[in-house]
Amino acid sequence: MPTAIDTTDVIVIGGGVAGLSTAMQLGMRGSSVIVLDRAQLGSGSTGRAAGLLGQLRGTAAATKMLMDGVEVVKDLENRTGTEIYVQTGSLRVAETPERAQEIVDLVEMGRAIGFDIDHLPIDKVAEKLPYMKTDDLIDACYCPTDGHLQPAELVSAYIKVGKSHGVQYRPNCPVERVLIAGGRAVGVKTADGDLHAATIVNAAGPWSYLVAELAETTLPTAALGHYYLTTRPDDAHPVDRFSPAVRDRHHRIYTRPESGGLLVGIYGAETIEYDMEKLPADFDMSAMKARFDDIQVATLIHAAQQRFPWINERTSMTITTGIMTFTPDGKPFCGTMPHVEGLFHCSGFSGHGIVQSPTIGVIMADLILEGGTQYDLKTIEADRYFDIPGFQERAAIKSKCYQMHASYYGRVEGK
């Protein structure tokens, strides 16, 4: 327990993968860091994530970021002796001409930047995924180096390595105020007392817009509900541990193997919006539960059934629901805003926080310690909506983020 005043180099608000990765990288470079979390470490969106790693993104820069992240993860695996990255490979499938063209474009773009990707004949798809309906597919592409990161193992590794470099972790320590002096963030006020640091990192995920508000800053993120199902192992439809992940944008679903069953998630056209300030102070995301008649669950099951006809509402399964942090363009916010020095935002991963976190930690440490990074920041700068009309009011922000979510699996990659 701190008594009076504690001082460190960096305070990280939020013990999810974004904050933990940033703290670990800072610790490895010699900074003194303390991570604060309102509840348990990894108990927010991180603890509800599926962790799919599809490295090929709409731009070469975004793809490189994810590819480099895999190297960070492999290093973490060596340091901790745990398996984090499960390299299952991944498939993108197309059942319409538009989606088929999307795959043609993707393969072309991937090859141009040296990413391992190729078309896969439908009969080969059926061989790889005997439990998937393939007779309506017209094209598919396969990325052998994709897979998923195991979120719990990733959290443990960040903490283990962070601890070995002196990072301190303080769970159950909500931040009440961000202390500002002369336009600079200088610390935070918590129930356990004040903490001082020249650098504060806002990695509070769905709560990050509220942390920004503590510093009179508008962070245009919105908290949106997300759902996935996980079938229990079924001898009639065995799912190998290394079955490839599948993305079917037409049906808005993604899947990967999980504990002998199949995990299927959805980016639906509609979802639930959350106002984090209206949830109880001790809200626990891990206790979120879907009702038996939740329309989002019914939509998810319906969508899953289109590609996996053996899944229906009576299938033995668990439903996981949580909250994601979306931004108006689906890209995160990494860096400072012009009017508060020393307050770095690191949030808004729009459903890709687990897989972006390894490199994001490197980028944040670069920005904080060196003021710049080798990575292309253009699309993830925190101030890209600063003072831009239409991105200042909560209602407008929520609506733009919601639209982004709704079109996420509808949109053609790279366009």
Add this chain to the structure above:
Amino acid sequence: MRILVPTKRVPDTDQKIRVRADSCGIEDEHLPFVINPFDAIALEEALRIREQSSDNVEVLAVGIGSTEYERELRTALAMGADRALLVESSEQFDPWNVARVLQVIVRREQPELVLMGKQAVDDDSNQAGQFLAALLDWPQATFASKIEFTGNGIRVCRETDAGIEVVSMSLPAVVTTDLRLNEPRYASLPSILKSKKKPIERVAFDELNIELEPRVTVLSMEAPPARSAGVRVADVDELLSRLRDEAKVI
């Protein structure tokens, strides 16, 4: 055949439950309410019986409570119940009075089977099913983990401390369900849409001509004491000495 499934609306016990400052109840402002999980299992079983039966089976979900209860009965309809009936009352019902209300509803509806949760997860009484069977003078099987129809009745596997007990009964009967009987389904899209058009039948408690006989009164509620943090012991010797000298359990 008609199957009557009494359902109770309970707070979701996976959430943090707080006792009110006046110790007379729980804070329910932010609390999500659900169909009692054991009743959801009973409902699922009724739906499966209907699906597997060649006869016409009607599943009737019944709730007792205020209009807020409609939300849970709507869920029951979405899951597939044919009808939903709300006995409207703002009174508190202990298990004895729940059973007396259900007795009247059973007389009206003439089901051949009453399937209900073995207990509700809010008060864990585990009494209403047994009371109801006694009031009706029907055979009963509690803690069911398997239900099979035989030529002239049902065979029920009961989970007891000694193992599985198998009982055969004639119908009509009361069966209370245990956790391992089945896994309730999620409602399908068509079923949710269809359920929105189904009416929720209502009967006012006052119309049933039942004089409440409260036998259990809640005097006060208190939260269990908070657990203190654990300590890490250095070795087995320290563990033993602490268990012996401090905890005094060995």
